[in-house]
Amino acid sequence: MPQLPVPIPVERAIRKLGSDISLARRRxxxxxxxxxxxxxxxxxxxxxxxxxxxxxxxxxxxxALHVFGEIQALEYLLDTPNDEIGLTLMDERLPKRVYSRHGGTSGAL
Structure with a gap:
């Protein structure tokens, strides 16, 4: 399988991260x-x-992030509980109505 070229924004982000690690190390x-x-x-x-x-x-x-005490930056990089696009897509797929399979009433527990 041929390897796709790396998108320029990805290259830029990796270069910046490397530069930031260098700066953090020197500081x-x-x-x-x-x-x-x-x-x-x-x-x-x-x-x-x-x-x-x-x-x-x-x-x-x-x-490297762990050494600098910054591993949480990676851990929370993609904050899924606050992923507006993902949550919106999920909400769009919610059923318009929910029917009870047993014919009984549904509601709060």
Whole structure:
């Protein structure tokens, strides 16, 4: 199966995340080698991640966020309880009427 090209907004987001990780690391006075050790990654992986290399698996970005105490940012990235589009689509599929299968009355419990 041929690989699709990476959309420009995706490339831009990964580059920004890598740059932000680099900035967060430097602000905390953590070397690339130390970050790599804390993440359980190689120095080369950290360098490539900070450059926005698209081939770096997402778990390395997650590990870096964890080191910085920011893993919740990834955890709540797609906030499904507040997904307006998804909730609207679900509401559109709700039945107009609900009939009782047993012929009895329905209502509150």
């Amino acid at each position: 905390r006075h953590i070397s690339q080698a130390s970050l790599a050790e804390r993440m359980g990654a190689s120095l080369s992986t950290v360098r490539r991640m900070e450059k926005g290399d698209m081939r770096i698996p997402i778990h390395f970005f997650a590990r």
